[in-house]
Amino acid sequence: xxxxxxxxxxxxxxxxxxxxxxxxLNVSDPDELARHCMEDIDSEFxxxxxxxxxxMAETNFGCGSSREHAPLAIKAASVGCVIxxxxxxxxxxxxxxxxxxxxxxxxxxxxxxxxxxLEVDLSTGKIINLTKKRTFAAKPxxxxxxKLIEAGGLIEYTRRxxxxxxxxx
Amino acid sequence: xxLVEKILAAHCGKKELSPGxxxxxxxxxxxxxxxxxxxxxxxxxxxGVDKVFDPQKVVMVPDHFVPNKDIASAEQAKMMRxxxxxxxxxxxxxxxxxxxxxxxxxxxxxLPGDVVIGADSHTCTYGALGAFATGMGSTDxxxxxxxxxxxxxxxxxxxxxxxGKMSKWVGGxxxxxxxxxxxxxxxxxxxxMEFTGDAIADLTMDDRLTMANMAIExxxxxxxxxVDDKIEDYxxxxxxxxxNIYKPDPNTQxxxxxxxxxxxxxxxxxxxxxxxxxxxISQVGNVEIDQVVIGSCTNGRINDMIIAAKLLQKRRVKKxxxxxxxxxxxxVYLEALRNGLIEAFIEAGAVVSTPTCGPCLGGYMGILAAGxxxxxxxxxxxxxxxxxxxxxxxxxxxAVATASAIMGRIAGPEEIx
Numbered sequence: 001x002x003x004x005x006x007x008x009x010x011x012x013x014x015x016x017x018x019x020x021x022x023x024x025l026n027v028s029d030p031d032e033l034a035r036h037c038m039e040d041i042d043s044e045f046x047x048x049x050x051x052x053x054x055x056m057a058e059t060n061f062g063c064g065s066s067r068e069h070a071p072l073a074i075k076a077a078s079v080g081c082v083i084x085x086x087x088x089x090x091x092x093x094x095x096x097x098x099x100x101x102x103x104x105x106x107x108x109x110x111x112x113x114x115x116x117x118l119e120v121d122l123s124t125g126k127i128i129n130l131t132k133k134r135t136f137a138a139k140p141x142x143x144x145x146x147k148l149i150e151a152g153g154l155i156e157y158t159r160r161x162x163x164x165x166x167x168x169x
Numbered sequence: 170x171x172l173v174e175k176i177l178a179a180h181c182g183k184k185e186l187s188p189g190x191x192x193x194x195x196x197x198x199x200x201x202x203x204x205x206x207x208x209x210x211x212x213x214x215x216x217g218v219d220k221v222f223d224p225q226k227v228v229m230v231p232d233h234f235v236p237n238k239d240i241a242s243a244e245q246a247k248m249m250r251x252x253x254x255x256x257x258x259x260x261x262x263x264x265x266x267x268x269x270x271x272x273x274x275x276x277x278x279x280l281p282g283d284v285v286i287g288a289d290s291h292t293c294t295y296g297a298l299g300a301f302a303t304g305m306g307s308t309d310x311x312x313x314x315x316x317x318x319x320x321x322x323x324x325x326x327x328x329x330x331x332x333g334k335m336s337k338w339v340g341g342x343x344x345x346x347x348x349x350x351x352x353x354x355x356x357x358x359x360x361x362m363e364f365t366g367d368a369i370a371d372l373t374m375d376d377r378l379t380m381a382n383m384a385i386e387x388x389x390x391x392x393x394x395x396v397d398d399k400i401e402d403y404x405x406x407x408x409x410x411x412x413n414i415y416k417p418d419p420n421t422q423x424x425x426x427x428x429x430x431x432x433x434x435x436x437x438x439x440x441x442x443x444x445x446x447x448x449x450i451s452q453v454g455n456v457e458i459d460q461v462v463i464g465s466c467t468n469g470r471i472n473d474m475i476i477a478a479k480l481l482q483k484r485r486v487k488k489x490x491x492x493x494x495x496x497x498x499x500x501v502y503l504e505a506l507r508n509g510l511i512e513a514f515i516e517a518g519a520v521v522s523t524p525t526c527g528p529c530l531g532g533y534m535g536i537l538a539a540g541x542x543x544x545x546x547x548x549x550x551x552x553x554x555x556x557x558x559x560x561x562x563x564x565x566x567x568a569v570a571t572a573s574a575i576m577g578r579i580a581g582p583e584e585i586x
Contacts, residue, residue, distance in 0.1 A: 090306060
């Protein structure tokens with residue numbers, strides 16, 4: 001799966017409260033949530049965003065609350081993927097579970113600026129910065145995670161597991 | 170093996186585990202609340218099973234926006250209620266409910282040696298009971314509601330040893346804020362934090378619950394304590410089922426050991442906009458405030474109420490400062506009422522609310538306007554957390570929060586004469 005888009009760049013510790021503020025958590029409809037995506041850290045984000053664009057950030061992206069509304073809002077806003085130096089662990093699980101592509105790659109973050117155009121191959125983890133003509137390699141997913149991603153997220157994976165009636169592992 | 174590895178091994182049928190192992194773990198309890206349950210329920214319904222794996226092991230607590238703050242949150246609470254009742258889950262209606270992480274230990278639903286997952290990041294609170302407990306998202310919870318198990322990676326354990334005796338007015342909140350200030354908001358990313366040492370042995374259960382609660386604020390997967398007499402005394406009279414006590418092996422290798430001298434730790438304040446932005450109370454300077462919140466899953470327990478009442482007794486909240494006190498459960502509320510604490514609060518000019526997460530996450534019951542400052546016993550002070558993106562939240566324990574309410578600026582309890 002190839003994603004191509006321009007970079008929107010942020011700092012460290014981008015928390016779930018600024019990705020989707022709790023005042024909007026009285027609904028769970030992804031399209032409704034998407035209307036407020038990144039609102040408290042960058043009120044112009046949605047105006048600049050084009051489908052497939054890429055959020056880039058320093059360390060600990062998605063820290064704070066367990067709200068799945070955060071990756072849901074990013075996905076429904078049509079962000080192509082999030083590339084960060086590291087992710088907070090609950091956000092990391094949530095994103096993969098709902099099929100929101102995310103990649104860890106410190107070199108790509110250091111080697112890219114806001115507005116650069118990137119091409120990302122999720123299956124290989126290869127990140128090409130077309131603007132700067134540089135290539136980066138993201139940390140590949142473990143096999144276990146690839147299976148889950150191939151199934152399209154945790155729910156389909158679990159549905160198949162239950163349908164197969166096989167042992168749990 | 171570490172305590173966490175012992176508990177996880179027992180829940181996945183393995184004799185040995187190491188950090189980094191991917192395992193499928195049987196869970197003893199699955200939790201969701203009025204914000205996270207609606208997504209879990211929608212996802213659960215796609216899996217293709219009619220019933221949860223065990224209705225006695227799935228708990229749903231309306232606490233974030235309940236009593237309903239608006240029509241949309243009423244709809245979410247209703248959806249959760251209908252699902253919980255139709256599935257026969259463990260469910261607490263308004264009148265029984267409290268903040269999830271206050272009532273689950275209180276009601277003996279979480280026990281030593283358990284594996285608990287909850288669609289709330291502060292699920293790590295239950296480590297204070299010697300359980301392995303961690304927060305996850307709604308979809309993980311949906312899958313676990315169907316199967317009774319969940320995949321996870323065995324975390325490395327960082328051991329924190331607190332030596333010495335704490336000063337008066339220093340509590341669990343100060344120790345954990347000090348720790349986060351030292352290691353940073355991702356200082357324990359993906360790791361379990363095990364708390365031990367003389368100062369920890371002296372801590373009340375309420376203080377330990379506060380510490381485990383904020384492990385997530387250092388990026389931790391869990392915060393955990395080894396079971397001692399205090400934990401056993403706490404759970405003995407409450408436990409609704411048998412439980413197992415695990416201990417780390419002697420000479421266990423930890424990923425890291427960090428030692429502190431608790432006797433030198435002052436009451437702490439975390440400045441905006443990160444919990445790691447801490448200063449000892451002596452270094453705070455003159456910070457005038459508009460509001461104080463005492464409550465939440467971090468500090469809404471009876472000992473927190475007692476500390477607040479001790480300072481507020483026969484004193485007044487500073488003119489034009491709003492002091493909002495929120496007991497974390499009906500039981501805490503009732504105990505505070507019977508012991509005259511509620512009377513002391515109201516006489517001092519504070520307001521007392523029914524249990525709710527309310528202002529902590531900027532839901533309701535104390536939202537801040539632009540330019541306003543709040544000292545809060547809650548757990549996060551991110552931009553906009555309690556309201557306007559131009560407001561400020563300062564995190565502290567109940568002693569500093571109460572002293573600040575009296576003084577109208579951030580103040581230590583020693584300043585109250």
